[in-house]
Amino acid sequence: MKLSKEVKTGVLVLAGIALFIFGYNYLKGKNLFESTDVYYTEFDYNALDKSSPITVNGNNVGKIQDIVYDYNSGKTRVSFEVNEALKFSKNSIIKMYETGLMGGNGLAILISTDGEQAKPGDVLPSTVEFGLVTSLSKSFSGISDNLDSTLQSTDTLMVSINKLVNDNxxxxxxxxxxxxxxxxxxxxxxxxxxxxxxxxxxxxxxxxxxxxxxxxxxxxxxxxxxxxxNLGTTVENLNGTLNKLNTILATIEKGEGSMGKLLKDEALYKNLEGATKEMEALLKDIKLHPKRYFRVLSKKEIPYQEE
Structure with missing residues (x-):
């Protein structure tokens, strides 16, 4: 089948457009024939750009897709894509770190296999690791502040000394x-x-x-x-004894048991009180009229008469 010049020209144009798109994306580091998954993470500030690498144990496994500011949360949301063959859980952490002494930052995936496996579109937790340059800068900043404070104290001391020996x-x-x-x-x-x-x-x-x-x-x-x-055992035993004693006292307070009834039963108290009075009257009568109770002293029965 013979193709016309118009068809050949159209095919060449389409092929050129396809090659241009493929080459443009290839130069950007994106392979159209490679399947990738997109994940998200958030930071309190932005120190990245789209050329920042995505690494696992120092190996480049993806690239940043987009960096946007979330007006609702006030954080920077970063979307990145990695090869779909890379598997990790939702507990994995995305760490932003300094890539070198001359500046620049990248993202490292701290892979964790614990928990549920991450799916494309998930938002992963993040952390920031300060590099050598940032740490040294903060250290020198603290030293500078302390040095300024020391110099001010020294200046104050010298002024005081000058005032002290001002008389020349x-x-x-x-x-x-x-x-x-x-x-x-x-x-x-x-x-x-x-x-x-x-x-x-x-x-x-x-x-x-x-x-x-x-x-x-x-x-x-x-x-x-x-x-x-073994003081602990002794204290524990004492505590048990006190608990038992509290139980007994509570039972007595409720009027339960022999002791509780003896202390709480008013009728029993009145009976004991009456018996005591009768016993007292009996002993008194024995002392006053012993012949009533001892037949040896008197053969005639003497009846009891209540005073």
């Missing part, structure tokens, strides 16, 4: 030296007094230290004895 006359300088000598002499006297006190009480200090040493040893022995005495 010989009399002012002599007076300053004399006051300094008095201060040093007072300090020397104080030091001598402290040394004298220590020398005079050397034996007492030694005795105190010996006593402290003995007390420390006794405390160590006591601590060991308490540890070996």
């Amino acid at each position: 006359s010989d009399a002012g300088l002599k007076r300053t030296i004399q006051e300094l000598n008095h201060t040093l002499q007072s300090f020397k006297n104080t030091s001598n007094s402290v040394n004298a006190v220590i020398s005079n009480n050397d034996k007492n200090i030694t005795a105190i230290l010996e006593k402290f040493k003995t007390i420390s040893a006794d405390l160590a022995v006591l601590t060991t004895d308490l540890k070996n005495a």
